[in-house]
Amino acid sequence: MSTDTSDAVSATGSPNAKMTARDVSVFYGDKQAINSVSIDVDRDNVTAFIGPSGCGKSTFLRTLNRMNDTIPSARVEGEIKLDGEDIYASAMDVVQLRARVGMVFQKPNPFPKSIYDNVAYGPKIHGLADNKGEMDTIVERSLKRAGLWEEVKDRLTDSGTALSGGQQQRLCIARAIAVDPEVILMDEPCSALDPIATAKIEELIHELRGRYAIVIVTHNMQQAARVSQRTAFFHLGTLVEYGLTTDIFTNPRETRTKDYITGRYG
Amino acid sequence: MTISGPALLFLVLGLGLVGWLTGRARARAFATSQGRQALHSLPSYHGWYVALWAIVPPLVFLAVWTALSPGLVTEAVLSTPAAQGLPADGFSRSAILGEARSIALGQLDAGFNPQAQAFVAPYREAMAHYSMLGAVAALLLLFAGWAFGYTRLKANFRARTRVERVVMALLLIASLIAILTTIGIVLSLVFESARFFGMVSPIAFLTGTNWNPSSGNVDPDLFGAIPLFWGTILIGAIIAMLVAIPLGLMSAIYLTQYAHSNVRAWMKPILEILAGVPTVVYGYFAALTVAPALRDFAVMIGIPQASSESAMAAGIVMGVMIIPFVSSMADDSINAVPQSMRDGSLAMGSTKSETIKQVILPAALPGVVGGVLLAVSRAIGETMIVVMAAGLSANMTANPFASVTTVTAQIVKLLTGDQEFDSAKTLAAFALGLVLFIVTLLLNIVALRVVKKYREAYE
Numbered sequence: 008m009s010t011d012t013s014d015a016v017s018a019t020g021s022p023n024a025k026m027t028a029r030d031v032s033v034f035y036g037d038k039q040a041i042n043s044v045s046i047d048v049d050r051d052n053v054t055a056f057i058g059p060s061g062c063g064k065s066t067f068l069r070t071l072n073r074m075n076d077t078i079p080s081a082r083v084e085g086e087i088k089l090d091g092e093d094i095y096a097s098a099m100d101v102v103q104l105r106a107r108v109g110m111v112f113q114k115p116n117p118f119p120k121s122i123y124d125n126v127a128y129g130p131k132i133h134g135l136a137d138n139k140g141e142m143d144t145i146v147e148r149s150l151k152r153a154g155l156w157e158e159v160k161d162r163l164t165d166s167g168t169a170l171s172g173g174q175q176q177r178l179c180i181a182r183a184i185a186v187d188p189e190v191i192l193m194d195e196p197c198s199a200l201d202p203i204a205t206a207k208i209e210e211l212i213h214e215l216r217g218r219y220a221i222v223i224v225t226h227n228m229q230q231a232a233r234v235s236q237r238t239a240f241f242h243l244g245t246l247v248e249y250g251l252t253t254d255i256f257t258n259p260r261e262t263r264t265k266d267y268i269t270g271r272y273g
Numbered sequence: 274m275t276i277s278g279p280a281l282l283f284l285v286l287g288l289g290l291v292g293w294l295t296g297r298a299r300a301r302a303f304a305t306s307q308g309r310q311a312l313h314s315l316p317s318y319h320g321w322y323v324a325l326w327a328i329v330p331p332l333v334f335l336a337v338w339t340a341l342s343p344g345l346v347t348e349a350v351l352s353t354p355a356a357q358g359l360p361a362d363g364f365s366r367s368a369i370l371g372e373a374r375s376i377a378l379g380q381l382d383a384g385f386n387p388q389a390q391a392f393v394a395p396y397r398e399a400m401a402h403y404s405m406l407g408a409v410a411a412l413l414l415l416f417a418g419w420a421f422g423y424t425r426l427k428a429n430f431r432a433r434t435r436v437e438r439v440v441m442a443l444l445l446i447a448s449l450i451a452i453l454t455t456i457g458i459v460l461s462l463v464f465e466s467a468r469f470f471g472m473v474s475p476i477a478f479l480t481g482t483n484w485n486p487s488s489g490n491v492d493p494d495l496f497g498a499i500p501l502f503w504g505t506i507l508i509g510a511i512i513a514m515l516v517a518i519p520l521g522l523m524s525a526i527y528l529t530q531y532a533h534s535n536v537r538a539w540m541k542p543i544l545e546i547l548a549g550v551p552t553v554v555y556g557y558f559a560a561l562t563v564a565p566a567l568r569d570f571a572v573m574i575g576i577p578q579a580s581s582e583s584a585m586a587a588g589i590v591m592g593v594m595i596i597p598f599v600s601s602m603a604d605d606s607i608n609a610v611p612q613s614m615r616d617g618s619l620a621m622g623s624t625k626s627e628t629i630k631q632v633i634l635p636a637a638l639p640g641v642v643g644g645v646l647l648a649v650s651r652a653i654g655e656t657m658i659v660v661m662a663a664g665l666s667a668n669m670t671a672n673p674f675a676s677v678t679t680v681t682a683q684i685v686k687l688l689t690g691d692q693e694f695d696s697a698k699t700l701a702a703f704a705l706g707l708v709l710f711i712v713t714l715l716l717n718i719v720a721l722r723v724v725k726k727y728r729e730a731y732e
Contacts, residue, residue, distance in 0.1 A: 072620065074616065074619070074620060077615075077616065077619060079534075102622045102623070102624055103622065104622070105619065105620055105621065105622035106621070106622030107622075109620065109621070110616075110620035112613055112616060112617060112620075114613055116611065116613040116614050116616070116617040117617075118614060118617065118618070118631075118632050118635075118636070119614075119632075119635060119636045120635065128618075128621060128623075128631065128632075129621040129622065129623075132621070132622070132623045132627050132631070133622060179617065182617075182621065183620075183621070186621060186622065
């Protein structure tokens with residue numbers, strides 16, 4: 008399903024990289040969760056992280072917007088850059104970083120506020136709108152991009168938690184889009200959703216591609232094959248293989264990747 | 274021959290042990306004759322089954338008998354010829370009989386009333402008679418119960434299931450006792466209040482603004498309880514909450530969101546110790562330390578009517594007492610806000626305090642409100658601090674430095690010292706208690722509803 012026609016990509020050195028990670032290791036206390044991972048996240052494509060449970064793919068994803076900072080025992084080594092800027096540098100403002108690198112979580116987590124206020128939350132705290140009219144525009148645009156506008160435009164004052172699971176997840180995507188991030192990280196965004204809601208989210212990911220750099224962690228290999236152009240396979244905290252999704256799924260270089268994709272383990 | 278109550282009780286229990294041993298022995302005999310597998314329940318369950326049949330009926334009988342026999346004894350005494358000479362009026366009649374009974378029991382050496390002596394002998398006789406009757410009946414019941422239980426034992430008898438049922442009944446009775454006691458208390462409050470409202474109309478009581486009850490006077494104008502309600506609200510619901518809500522909430526936020534786990538580990542228990550301080554100690558503190566300091570302060574800035582017993586002193590100290598209450602309820606409800614919601618907000622690029630203000634507190638609000646309502650209901654029922662520090666004069670004033678009184682303080686005042694429980698003055702205490710009970714009950718119901726509804730939202 009890939010539309011990318013370039014030759015096989017290597018893990019690093021892409022000229023089109025939005026984020027670059029070099030020799031990144033993550034520790035929880037004494038336990039090492041990620042071992043020296045180097046990878047480039049492409050600007051215009053969807054990158055999927057796949058691998059068995061506990062392989063560290065979610066942990067690595069969370070280093071990209073420093074959400075691991077909220078876990079006291081977590082420690083990150085190595086270098087991660089966003090547009091060439093080291094995000095772990097002391098000069099980096101974490102709050103600003105997270106506005107630039109948004110995140111969508113495994114379980115839909117709308118705030119217990121109205122649909123409108125859920126979307127307006129980010130723009131409000133970052134001061135992106137000067138008046139009600141501008142805010143309305145941002146909310147409408149975000150909900151439209153998240154493909155939710157038609158379903159909720161008549162009930163923007165209803166609570167966000169009253170929506171269905173799939174709608175809640177699209178609301179969370181709209182919320183992330185509203186602050187106009189450059190990268191969107193999605194941590195198994197469909198794992199709590201039914202197939203129809205999942206299909207809607209996947210369609211949405213297609214539409215968002217190109218506007219934002221997207222990284223998606225998924226358990227579901229078909230999903231990775233459907234939505235991504237780049238796939239990274241993680242195993243036991245290491246990056247085993249990274250390449251074009253078409254290559255990974257049809258012609259993996261590593262036997263571990265092949266075994267996982269053909270369902271031998273995982 | 275008579276047998277005393279405790280001796281009889283021990284005899285019953287001892288025979289129950291014998292019943293247990295016989296039941297177990299019989300079950301063991303089955304096991305040896307028919308094989309271990311033939312036995313449905315362990316031998317000890319058979320023992321318990323027999324023992325329960327042996328002791329429960331006589332114990333129930335004795336409980337009923339203890340309640341009935343004094344009446345029967347009195348009946349018997351009254352039917353003796355000596356009873357003809359008793360005075361007709363009920364009061365002196367029961368005084369004489371009571372005295373005779375005490376002498377017969379050996380609690381009194383000699384009566385004040387010469388007539389009482391005549392009844393001592395009949396009393397002794399009747400009591401001996403009935404206690405003997407009770408003991409014999411109890412032992413007969415014991416034996417009958419034992420025989421019933423013992424003969425029912427068979428190898429495949431489901432003694433275990435039966436004993437389980439008895440255990441359930443026992444637990445049910447234990448829980449019913451608490452509920453029945455509560456119902457009894459409420460009923461006594463209601464009946465005594467009804468007597469009071471027979472003398473003073475409820476409207477005068479609930480809307481009058483002059484509170485000055487005195488013995489023997491049923492002038493409804495003296496039983497206006499509004500000043501007490503106002504004092505209660507001023508201290509418990511306004512001043513105490515102005516102290517407890519901000520401090521409790523902020524300490525909960527600090528402990529759940531900012532404090533390092535080490536700090537939390539020692540700070541939270543210390544805060545909870547506050548809840549264990551006896552209220553009378555808070556009372557001293559309010560009356561001897563806080564109140565004089567507040568009075569001096571009030572005099573210094575020129576507030577009129579400043580008194581050494583003030584609503585402010587009682588309210589502040591009560592607020593401090595309530596802090597751990599509010600803090601632990603707020604702590605629970607903040608912790609119940611899912612981590613994912615916190616992460617969601619942080620991932621949007623908001624700071625910790627923005628997350629708390631915009632996301633966590635709104636989500637935790639229903640739980641916090643529930644906690645505050647429970648705290649209010651505790652504060653308005655609190656007695657010791659207000660008795661010691663708020664004063665007893667029923668003032669209708671909004672000046673927090675003046676002396677006011679509360680419902681609970683007045684109940685204490687009305688019921689201490691007085692022994693007569695049928696004047697309007699003492700009965701007023703029950704009416705106040707009833708009002709207090711209804712208000713706290715409603716607060717608790719609303720609070721628990723709110724908390725429960727909120728809990729469901731995140732599960």
